Amino acid sequence: MKLEYKLKMTDFSSKARLGEISFNGQTYETPMFMPVGTNATVKTLAPEELKEVGSGIILANTYHLWLRPGEDVIKRAGGLHKFMNYDGPILTDSGGFQVFSLAKPKDILAEGVKFKSHLNGDSLLLTPEKSIQIQETLGSDIMMSFDECVKWPSTKEYMEKSVERTLNWAKRGKAIKKDNDQLLFGIVQGGEYPDLRKHCAEELVKMNFDGYAIGGTSVGETKELMYKMVEYSTSYLPEDKLRYLMGVGDPIDLIENVLRGVDIFDCVSPTRLARHGHAYTWHGKINLKNHQYKEDFTPIEDCSCYTCKNYTKAYLRHLIVAEETFGSRLISIHNIYFLHTLMAKIRANIKTHTLEEFKQEFIKNYYGGNHE
Amino acid sequence: MKLEYKLKMTDFSSKARLGEISFNGQTYETPMFMPVGTNATVKTLAPEELKEVGSGIILANTYHLWLRPGEDVIKRAGGLHKFMNYDGPILTDSGGFQVFSLAKPKDILAEGVKFKSHLNGDSLLLTPEKSIQIQETLGSDIMMSFDECVKWPSTKEYMEKSVERTLNWAKRGKAIKKDNDQLLFGIVQGGEYPDLRKHCAEELVKMNFDGYAIGGTSVGETKELMYKMVEYSTSYLPEDKLRYLMGVGDPIDLIENVLRGVDIFDCVSPTRLARHGHAYTWHGKINLKNHQYKEDFTPIEDCSCYTCKNYTKAYLRHLIVAEETFGSRLISIHNIYFLHTLMAKIRANIKTHTLEEFKQEFIKNYYGGNHE
Numbered sequence: 001m002k003l004e005y006k007l008k009m010t011d012f013s014s015k016a017r018l019g020e021i022s023f024n025g026q027t028y029e030t031p032m033f034m035p036v037g038t039n040a041t042v043k044t045l046a047p048e049e050l051k052e053v054g055s056g057i058i059l060a061n062t063y064h065l066w067l068r069p070g071e072d073v074i075k076r077a078g079g080l081h082k083f084m085n086y087d088g089p090i091l092t093d094s095g096g097f098q099v100f101s102l103a104k105p106k107d108i109l110a111e112g113v114k115f116k117s118h119l120n121g122d123s124l125l126l127t128p129e130k131s132i133q134i135q136e137t138l139g140s141d142i143m144m145s146f147d148e149c150v151k152w153p154s155t156k157e158y159m160e161k162s163v164e165r166t167l168n169w170a171k172r173g174k175a176i177k178k179d180n181d182q183l184l185f186g187i188v189q190g191g192e193y194p195d196l197r198k199h200c201a202e203e204l205v206k207m208n209f210d211g212y213a214i215g216g217t218s219v220g221e222t223k224e225l226m227y228k229m230v231e232y233s234t235s236y237l238p239e240d241k242l243r244y245l246m247g248v249g250d251p252i253d254l255i256e257n258v259l260r261g262v263d264i265f266d267c268v269s270p271t272r273l274a275r276h277g278h279a280y281t282w283h284g285k286i287n288l289k290n291h292q293y294k295e296d297f298t299p300i301e302d303c304s305c306y307t308c309k310n311y312t313k314a315y316l317r318h319l320i321v322a323e324e325t326f327g328s329r330l331i332s333i334h335n336i337y338f339l340h341t342l343m344a345k346i347r348a349n350i351k352t353h354t355l356e357e358f359k360q361e362f363i364k365n366y367y368g369g370n371h372e
Numbered sequence: 373m374k375l376e377y378k379l380k381m382t383d384f385s386s387k388a389r390l391g392e393i394s395f396n397g398q399t400y401e402t403p404m405f406m407p408v409g410t411n412a413t414v415k416t417l418a419p420e421e422l423k424e425v426g427s428g429i430i431l432a433n434t435y436h437l438w439l440r441p442g443e444d445v446i447k448r449a450g451g452l453h454k455f456m457n458y459d460g461p462i463l464t465d466s467g468g469f470q471v472f473s474l475a476k477p478k479d480i481l482a483e484g485v486k487f488k489s490h491l492n493g494d495s496l497l498l499t500p501e502k503s504i505q506i507q508e509t510l511g512s513d514i515m516m517s518f519d520e521c522v523k524w525p526s527t528k529e530y531m532e533k534s535v536e537r538t539l540n541w542a543k544r545g546k547a548i549k550k551d552n553d554q555l556l557f558g559i560v561q562g563g564e565y566p567d568l569r570k571h572c573a574e575e576l577v578k579m580n581f582d583g584y585a586i587g588g589t590s591v592g593e594t595k596e597l598m599y600k601m602v603e604y605s606t607s608y609l610p611e612d613k614l615r616y617l618m619g620v621g622d623p624i625d626l627i628e629n630v631l632r633g634v635d636i637f638d639c640v641s642p643t644r645l646a647r648h649g650h651a652y653t654w655h656g657k658i659n660l661k662n663h664q665y666k667e668d669f670t671p672i673e674d675c676s677c678y679t680c681k682n683y684t685k686a687y688l689r690h691l692i693v694a695e696e697t698f699g700s701r702l703i704s705i706h707n708i709y710f711l712h713t714l715m716a717k718i719r720a721n722i723k724t725h726t727l728e729e730f731k732q733e734f735i736k737n738y739y740g741g742n743h744e
Contacts, residue, residue, distance in 0.1 A: 039694040040687070044416075046698070069666065069690040077669050077686055085682045294441065297449050310457045314449055315412075318441040322411040325697040326418070 002181035003089050003141045005030075005211065005242045009350070015234060015261035016350045019242070021056065023089045023141065028056035030242070031258045031346055033249065033339040034091060034266040038064050040074070040084040043271045044329035045336075047086045053305060053333055054340035057089040057142070059266045062134050063098035063126075067119055071137035079139030091266070092140035094131045094187075097247070100149040108148065110165075128169035129176050136178055143177075144213060145170040147187040152219045159191045163200045174207055183210035185244060188233040191216055192225055201236035211242035214262070218247045227256050234261035251280065251342055251366060255359045258346050270335035275328045277320035280338040284366050288331065293317045305337035306330075374553040375461050375513045377402075377583065377614045381722070387606060387633035388722045391614070393428065395461045395513065400428035401719055402614070403630045405621065405711040406463060406638040410436050412446070412456040415643045416701035417708075419458045425677060425705055426712035429461040429514070431638045434506050435470035435498075439491055443509035451511030463638070464512035466503045466559075469619070472521040480520065482537075500541035501548050508550055515549075516585060517542040519559040524591045531563045535572045546579055555582035557616060560605040563588055564597055573608035583614035586634070590619045599628050606633035623652065623714055623738060627731045630718050642707035647700045649692035652710040656738050660703065665689045677709035
């Protein structure tokens, strides 16, 4: 059960690409948004609901599952797919991002990263080899190389050293990877320095990964800088491999980065926003907790998702205010459906070479013309 | 859309009854367990899931909905069914129980009960008339009379006065009730005093309610005393009306009280237990948080519910330990399905006049023979 990617078409007026993923007898189109299931569950949702809203690949977090319930438990359960009852493709991250963000304080060594568990304070060491072993044990379909996630801004001097470390870790992880159906992606780092992005991408490509991710964006920089970093990075990546922009899910960022050649995205935002009562609409994000929705007996918007077909803003507001998790569930369904629908529109507009026009139209509606 | 009840059969060896409820083109069999949807949502579950596990009538709490979002909001939404997207029958309580339990301190006056909102401390007054008006505004199918819920134990002297108050309140509520499709039930109080239960039941029956509830059990007394109070109460209730035992959901109590002539039950326990990782099984309740389930890759039990068909104890344990609400949702599905299945078995055994034998068998399995 190996995931296969095929590039179908590249836009002539932008770097946007259409592609197809085959997995387990199913095909999925790219560009694609991937919902995040940190603890082997996309918060509040059943696998059937993910399918219904149009999800393909979903994410699971290696760091979280390593700590709890432990990768061996999941292996003995028959692997991550069986454990969580999801038969679509699953991508696991390397654990790196969590080690650098959740689990402070840390010691960055040549060997790996020493840190304390955010759950119980246990001292732990995560290395490139260990990360691959955990991901192999979990049994995901796409694994990520362990990399250093550097906060923005950082000096070029630091970033140079960090890129070397990331390359070294990528090589070590690849070296011990088993010859099985799991894909392994390298991660392009290098911050806002074009020459470092180029260097990192080129070195990774020499190692011949199954796909490439772009890391170190969405770490506090401006959107313009993010787009530049993506632009630098995709320029040096091969056409025939998947390109994954990590941790990015703001609707406009999906469009902008597809225009720069990205195929797949992940972000916790649709479910996290839902828990706080925020819903995407084609006319911008709305906060359902607002008093104005108390007696608004219309759906979030004119939309074909389960939530919009059956529930009003007034009901959703009531559930969120009363802290009823059915509210998070209903808004999560809408938000993920919204992002999948956005990706479908993006794909349709790549086909007709109109993505730039679609972007302008989207901005006009979503931001009321106030973007850029 | 009026709910109709028809008694179909009474057991000859016990007071157990089989009946049928017709509502909105559907029929539902009694005895029945009713899941509780305090805030117009049965915690974590969608209406479709309630249907799938076999739910018929569900409850909503008048006190909670009065305070938030307010009964007028729900009326303007088109009523409770439309607001929460549930087309089966809905029963609302009177708010009395919450006023006496959640919302202390209180002043019990002839007029009604003064109390402070548990949400914001506002001083409020709930009267029998107000309770009916709120329930009419909500648009439930079965309304309950406002009654005094007395903590156990209480002196007979106090209980005598309290029963008079409850009867007076029941009469006042009935007097202002509109002539519409909503049913109104009276509530038999009287604590553990047989003569007071008799008096209360007889006076309510004279007022000719659409059905009768038994209140003031499950307030701290022993199970044996609860069964006696139910026995006292049902003896004086008419055969052709529904009998509802409030707030009782422990499996053995469902069986014991069906044997004493009860038709419908409600309790928060299946969803509340689920949130704490507890699941019913035919061999007793289990705590899925226990370490022994960490690598138990079998379902909760051999059961046809969605949860048992698709998920293992190890996964459920992981979700509950990681505080993922999908865990509460999956266990809630199983627990409610379990109680509905228990009621179906109870009904089957009433038909064959074998409920007493079924009870003995149930006790042997559920308690390992250690009950009574």
